[in-house]
Every structure is written in structure tokens, then in C-alpha cells.
Amino acid sequence: MEKIKIESARLLAKAVEKTAGGGMMPDIELLFEIPREEKFGELSNTVALSLARHAGKSPKVLAEEIVKHLTGLLEGSPVKMRIEKVTVEGAGFINFYYTQSELARVVGLIRSEGKDFGKPKGISPKKVLLEFVSANPTGPLTVAHGRQAALGGSLARILKFCGHEVWKEYYNNDEGVQIDTLGESLRFRAEELIENTKKDMPENYYRGAYLIEAAKAALGICGPARFKQMSPKDRFEWAKKAAKDAIFRGIKKDLEDFGVSFDNYYSQEELARSGKVEKTLQELRERGVVFEEEGAVWLRSTKWGDDKDRVLIKSDKTYTYLTPDIAYHHEKFNRGFDELIDILGPDHHGYIARLKASQAALGHDPKKIRVLIAQLVTLYEGGKQVRMSTRAGEFVTLREILDEVGKDTGRFFFLMRKFDAHLDFDLELAKSQTPENPVFYIQYAHARIESIKNTFGKKESDLPWQDPAILLRLDSAQELRLLRLLSQYEDTVLAAARTLEPFRLVPYLTELAGAFHKFYAEKRVVSEDADLTHARMMLVLSVQSVIRSGLELLGVSAPLKM
Structure with a gap:
């Protein structure tokens, strides 16, 4: 289906040039979008809306002139027999309508491209x-x-599917004030266990029950006698390492069970030992982009668009949070990557400008850094919101979600909103097996088609996949809707990759599954009409193939039975 889009874009560009000249020609192909309603065809282009002001005409008038030229160009084009018509809709949208035979071609493409x-x-x-x-x-x-x-794991799958080389990395912030506090917290719990007492815990300590379990496990290895012999400093260092190691093992296990893996776990502690932070600071000094004031060392980040200059070394000679991160991203670029994508939490909005400025100061192109801010999740259980705080120990873990709803549902539900929108996670809906639960609805469509295939009882390879005459039997409204949706899959994947938004696949798969269920309720797939049976079998198997592909990109399984 991509070839007809490319040819349509080429012809449309020629028509635009004939109408408005080529002075401000946009990328025509990027202006294609899928109409929200099927009655408006297969593709819609907004070029007339983009060029109207430059042309000194209303978008609709400009669009009508463009379509007049386009119609003439189509007469001598090989795609003429594949496009039923081109119209102007609304305020000036140029819409393309495919012929039935063109829509049916997608079935053969799905089979041949696998x-x-x-x-x-x-x-x-x-x-x-x-x-x-x-x-x-x-x-x-x-x-x-x-x-x-879920966002990072699915995005990696989508980008790889599109042909990019993707390296997945986890930056382990395993040093600093928070880690010191963690060590003190586990030491405190270990002393409570050894002394068999309950003491008042300092307010800033981490209070989760997970630390009590970590302390028990660590003492089981160390032994109470050895612990008692340790100096306060040794106890702290022992506790810090034990806590870090235990928690990070748990993090890795949760991610593994969630179907998320990494190519590298990058340690901030090792970064600090490597001397790369000092080397990066020296490079910034040599570039003349740092200065000293009030006993601190500052980066002139305002030179590259930051709202204020940033402290790199505080007056007490310790680094700010930003400093090792600058060295880390500098090292990323030095490893030869064309693009850096960071997925950060909602408390990092103000961090983007200073990060990009720091890399520009080091001579890198800040446009090659793309930062996605994943907004918070609110979990509802029994209609009641559950609040989360790591230090207070009152939080819902990913492990609990896995235990409650499983990997597939968890991953899908986390992707049900755009990453920059707040997400309400409805635990009761996630556990339900009803059409209202989208992941169940989509997986059930895949399993139902497997059941139809078993009823059919013949090999897929025996079907006439490349017979256009048989595929023309797919002429009902329900069948044409499925064909249209199948033809939109490539554009949906491309949009997800360009916008770094796996969410794009969620409504697409939900709509495809819904269209299939409606078709199944109203049409009989296997019947006494052999040609119609073959046509419909090829259609539903194509639907199954695309559902399986889309779910795989989201990291969700496609079961054969439910």
C-alpha cells in the first residue's frame, strides 16, 4: 500500500507546483493522514491548508485548484486504476478514495510480506x-x-521493526545522598533485628517493609556475630551495599517478568570512578563555558536557551545532580549514537533545557536528544485511589500489578494513553474478561480466528492468495471496513515511530478487533460457497496476522486459545 501513497504524493506535489509554484513546497508525504471517518476515504492531505496563506487564497479554493490539476495528472499515471476518486472535503482537505480492488490487494501483501x-x-x-x-x-x-x-520496551520494538538499531540502557543511580540514606535505613533495620527492639526511625529514612526483608537476608549471609563486631562506618558501608544489591536484583527480576530487557546497565558509581566526570568538566573549561561565582562552578547554559545558568560544583566542592548526567550524555554521544532518547518522570520537565544546553556546550547537536516525559499513573482499587511514596513505604509496586493482572494486561493498560497524559489504571477493568477490557477484546479476536481456522480444516497455503477475482467477493460494508483498517497498519506503525508514541497502536488494534467481531457476528466465514469461503478465510487470517504483529510490537502475547 505504501507504493500508491508514494505515487500519490509525487503526483500531488506536481499538482501543487502547477497551482501555487514550488517556492514553499512542504514534504507532501508527511502531510498525509488517515481520515477519522471511513466516508472520507483512505488518505487525506492538508497541503492546501499549509500553503493557503502563501498562495493568497482560501484553503478550499486552493485545494479545488490543486485537485483539478491532479485529476489531469492521474490520467497518465499507472495508479489511475487504483484510485477511485480524489475530492476536496471540509475546509480544504484533499482526500483519496481507493478502488475495491486496491483495498483487496492488502490481503496478498500481508501473505507475501509475512x-x-x-x-x-x-x-x-x-x-x-x-x-x-x-x-x-x-x-x-x-x-x-x-x-x-512499558513505553520504553514497546518503543524499542517499534523502532527496531522500522529498521533502526536500538540500544536499550538503564542508568543506575547507585551513588549519592539517596543511596547513603538507603544504607542508613537498612543499617537501622539490621540493628533492630539484632537487638530485637523497635526504635523510632529518623523521618528521612526509607520505611518500606522491603528493607526489613533485605536486612534479614543480608544478616543471614553476614551472621549476627560479624555484624556486632563491625565499626559504625563498616556497618554503614555493609548496609549500603547489601541494600543496593538486594533492591537492584528485585528491579531486574520485575523487569524480566514484565518482558523488558536491557542491553546495558550503566552504573553512576562506575562513571564516577572512571574519571569521565572530571574529564568532561575539564573539556567544558577548555571551551570557556564555565565560570566561578560565590565559591561555586557554573555552566553558562543560558547561552543555549536555558532559563538560567546552572551550578556544576557547589561551594562545598560536591557535584550537583546535573554534573554526572552531563558526563553520561557526553559519553553517549561519544559512543557514536545518532539519536538519544530519554524517558523520564514528570518531575523532569525543567531538566530538558539544561540537559540539551549542556550537550550543546560540549559541541553536540541538541536536536539529537529527544526527551519523553511519562506522566504519573493513578491506580484505583475498589474505586479508591492508592497513594505512593517510596520513603513512607506506602506504594503499589510493579510486582503487585504483575501478580494482579499479569504481564500482557499490565503492559497494554500502561500504553492506553499518550505518554504525556495522566493515566488512570483501573484495576477492576484490567482483571475483567469483557469487551470493555481492550486487551482481552483484541486477544480474543486473535484466538477466535484461530478457532475459525481449525473449523476450516485446510492449509493456509492452499488458499488462492493472489487471485484478485476471488478477493473481489469481499464487498460488504463489514469486509471493506476490515480491508481499510488492514491497509492503515503501515501508516500507524510509521506514525508511532515518528512520534515515539506506541499508544498509536492501541486504538488501531482496538478498532481492528472491534471491526472483526462485528464482521464475525454478521457474516458466516465458512459456508457452501467455496470462493466466498476462501475470500473470507484470507481476510480473517490477514486480520489475525496484523493483530499478532501489533501486539508483538506492544510486548503483548497473541494467544491461540482463550
């Missing part, structure tokens, strides 16, 4: 470093981290 169907054509592959989750090892992963994990 697992590659939907893979966008003509994309220049990039080497991408995708950093996500990167939770401090001070407690188990929360539902907020679960959303970031």
Missing part, C-alpha cells in the same frame, strides 16, 4: 540509544516505573 508486513519503506536507519526506567535502587519499581518500562 512478518515484515507493516514495516515502513524508505526509512533511513539510525543508531539509537534509548534510556528508560533508570529508577534509583532505593525501593521496588512502582506503577509509575511500570509505565516507563
